[in-house]
Amino acid sequence: xxxxxxxxxxxxxxxxxxxxxxxxxxxxxxxxxxxxxxxxxxxxxxxxxxxxxxxxxxxxxxxxxxxxxxxxxxxxxxxxxxxxxxxxxxxxxxxxxxxxxxxxxxxxxxxxxxxxxxxxxxxxxxxxxxxxxxxxxxxxxxxxxxxxxxxxxxxxxxxxxxxxxxxxxxxxxxxxxxxxxxxxxxxxxxxxxxxxxxxxxxxxxxxxxxxxxxxxxxxxxxxxxxxxxxxxxxxxxxxxxxxxxxxxxxxxxxxxxxxxxxxxxxxxxxxxxxxxxxxxxxxxxxxxxxxxxxxxxxxxxxxxxxxxxxxxxxxxxxxxxxxxxxxxxxxxxxxxxxxxxxxxxxxxxxxxxxxxxxxxxxxxxxxxxxxxxxxxxxxxxxxxxxxxxxxxxxxxxxxxxxxxxxxxxxxxxxxx
Numbered sequence: 001x002x003x004x005x006x007x008x009x010x011x012x013x014x015x016x017x018x019x020x021x022x023x024x025x026x027x028x029x030x031x032x033x034x035x036x037x038x039x040x041x042x043x044x045x046x047x048x049x050x051x052x053x054x055x056x057x058x059x060x061x062x063x064x065x066x067x068x069x070x071x072x073x074x075x076x077x078x079x080x081x082x083x084x085x086x087x088x089x090x091x092x093x094x095x096x097x098x099x100x101x102x103x104x105x106x107x108x109x110x111x112x113x114x115x116x117x118x119x120x121x122x123x124x125x126x127x128x129x130x131x132x133x134x135x136x137x138x139x140x141x142x143x144x145x146x147x148x149x150x151x152x153x154x155x156x157x158x159x160x161x162x163x164x165x166x167x168x169x170x171x172x173x174x175x176x177x178x179x180x181x182x183x184x185x186x187x188x189x190x191x192x193x194x195x196x197x198x199x200x201x202x203x204x205x206x207x208x209x210x211x212x213x214x215x216x217x218x219x220x221x222x223x224x225x226x227x228x229x230x231x232x233x234x235x236x237x238x239x240x241x242x243x244x245x246x247x248x249x250x251x252x253x254x255x256x257x258x259x260x261x262x263x264x265x266x267x268x269x270x271x272x273x274x275x276x277x278x279x280x281x282x283x284x285x286x287x288x289x290x291x292x293x294x295x296x297x298x299x300x301x302x303x304x305x306x307x308x309x310x311x312x313x314x315x316x317x318x319x320x321x322x323x324x325x326x327x328x329x330x331x332x333x334x335x336x337x338x339x340x341x342x343x344x345x346x347x348x349x350x351x352x353x354x355x356x357x358x359x360x361x362x363x364x365x366x367x368x369x370x371x372x373x374x375x376x377x378x379x380x381x382x383x384x385x386x387x388x389x390x391x392x393x394x395x396x397x398x399x400x401x402x403x404x405x406x407x408x409x410x411x412x413x414x415x416x
Contacts, residue, residue, distance in 0.1 A: 010299065016285075018237065019298040020274040022295045024322050024351045025306035026236040030368055031312040033348065036300040037077035043087035047106060049075050050094065052232050054246070055103040057309045058096070060196045061331070063343045063360045064368065065399045068104065073399050080399075089192035092206070094188040096198070100248045107211070111228050114217030117186040134245045136177035144187060144202070149172050150192050152201040157177055182307075186212070224250050228258040236292075237273055240314065258353035259284050276324030296382040299350045300321040303388040305357070305396060306346045313346060325353040325376070340374065340416075347389070348371075354379045356416060368393060368400050370407045381412060 027033050032052060039045060049072060050056050059067035066081075073079045084104070087093045094104040098115055098120075103114075128136065137181035139159065147153050158174025172180070179200055182188040189203045189212075200277070203212050210216055218226065231239055238246075244255035262268045262284075269287050274278040306313060308329050313319045320326050327346060330338040341358030348354070357373040370393070375381050393405045 001262045007104045014274060015270050015292060016058065017272040017280065018289065020276055020278075020322070021351060023237070023273050025297060025299060026289070027322060028293050028312065028351060029292070029297070030076045030236045031310075034294060034297060034310060036302050037073075037075055037116060037204065037304075039076065041072075041076040041078040041080065041083055041333055042259045043083050043091055043093065045076060046072055046079065046083050046087055049091045050104065051106045052234075053311050055099050056311070057099070057314070058102045058104060058154055059307075059309055061343060064305075064345070065361075065397065066196075067307045068321075069399060070305070073396075074304055074306060074310065076142050077395065080414055085192075093243050093325055095207075098248070100245065101309075108395070110207070110211050111217040112223050113249075114186070114214055115220055116185065117270055118214075119249075123187040123281075123395075124184060127341075128181070129178060136175040138296060139175045139178040140182060143175055143182060145174070147188065147200060147202055150333040152199045154194070154199055156197065190356060211290075215366045224258055226261070228255055232268065232284065232286070236241040237283045237284050237289065239281075243284075245315065269407050273322075275321040279321075281321065301350060301388075303347060303349045303354070303385065303392050306348055308343065308345065310346075319353075323353045327356070341372065349388070352376075352379075354385070357382075361402050363401050366402045367404045367406050368397055368402050370405070372408065374413045377415050379415065382383070 001144065020084070025034065031048065031219060038289075040212055053071075056068045056071050061067070064070065065073065069079070069081050088104055090200065093107055093108050093145050095110050096102065096104055098116070115246050143158055146158060150157075155172075155176045158179055159173045162173035162175055172186070183198075183200055186203060188200045189196045191201045191206055192199050206238075217223075227247050227249050231243045235242060235246065240259045241252050241258040243259070244250050244252045252257075259268065262319070263270070264340060266287070268284045269289070271283050271285045273283050273291060273302045274280055308327070313325075313327065325346065328339075330340060330344070331342050335342075342357060343360075344356045344358050346353050346356050354378060357372055358371045360371070361368050373381075373389075379385075390405070397403055397405065
C-alpha cells in the first residue's frame, strides 16, 4: 500500500498525501515516542529532551506523578525529578513562562519571549481589570522593592494585609497580581518552586544582561519567523492555526502570513494528511516530508502511560484526528457526570492509543492502585498486552514514590 502519492502539474509535484499510519509515526517521532526510553537522565540529557519538544508543561496534580515528571519519564526511563530541579534551579538551563500554559523552557529561548512579554504587558492590564484584579498597578514598585530587599519571595509573602474581594481563588489581592504581572512582563523571573509554589526574584539579579535585556531581543519579524519554523519542525506537519497555537505567541493571522511567504520561498509545501477516519485535511510541511525515516520505521512495542498533558496530546483535536482518540480532562467535571475519572492516563502502544486508565498512588499505603481501565474501541485486552501494562506500572512505581501495585475488583471495563 502506497504511503505517499502526489498530484502533478507538468513535472512539478504540488501536493502530497500522507496516509494515517505514516502521519502518526511522523508525529510520534517529533515527540520522541517512537523509540523505547533509554539513555542517560542527567540534567543535560533532560535539557536535550525539552529542547527537542520545545517546552514541557508544568502541572501540580500528583495522583501518580506530576505532569512534567511523567512527560520526561516517558522519554527517559531513568529520569528522576531531582534532575529537572537541578537543571531549573541550580544550572539555570531552563526558565519558566507561558506557552498555552505554564511551562519550563530552554534558557536559550528566553530572548524569543520578549514579544510575548511586551504583548502581555498590554493584554493583562485590560484583562485583569475585567477580572476584578483592580489596584495592582499601585503595588508594582512596592513588590519590586520588597524582593530587592528581601530576596526571592512567593505570593504568600507579599500583600499580607490585603484581602481578596470575594475570597475566591480568582480574586488575587493587588500585590499577588502585581507579582504575577511583573513576572509575565519580565521584571521578575521564577527561580524555582517550593511545594510547587513559585519563588520570584529580580530578573536582573538572576540572568545575565545579554540574555534578558529587551534591547538584545529579536524583533517582531524575527520572533514570528522563529516561532513558526520551530512549531512546524516540532509538529512535522500543521495548519497555520496549529502553528500559531504551538508556542501561543503569534496570532493566527501572523502564522497564516508566514505560511504564505514560506510557501512562496519554497521552504514549505502543501500536504494532505489522512485522519484516523480516512478524511483528508490540508496542512503544511517541509519539502523533505516524503523522505522522513519515521514513515517506514517500526515504533517500539513497549506500552507507555502518558500524561494527560503530554505534548503529543495537548492539542485534543489533533489527537482525535490522528489517533481517533477522544479525550477530555474531567477533573473539573462533577463526579456523578464523569465518564471515566478525575485524572485518567492514556495508554500508548506502538503507534496506537489503546486505552485509558484511572489510577492513583496511595503513598501512605505504598501502593499504586488501578481503579479502572478502558480499552479503546476495537482493542482486545489480551494476555500479552496485560503483561506489558503491568510491566509499565512497575516501572512507574519509583517515580510515583511507592513500591507495590494493586487492582480494584472489576478493574477491566468495557471498551471506551
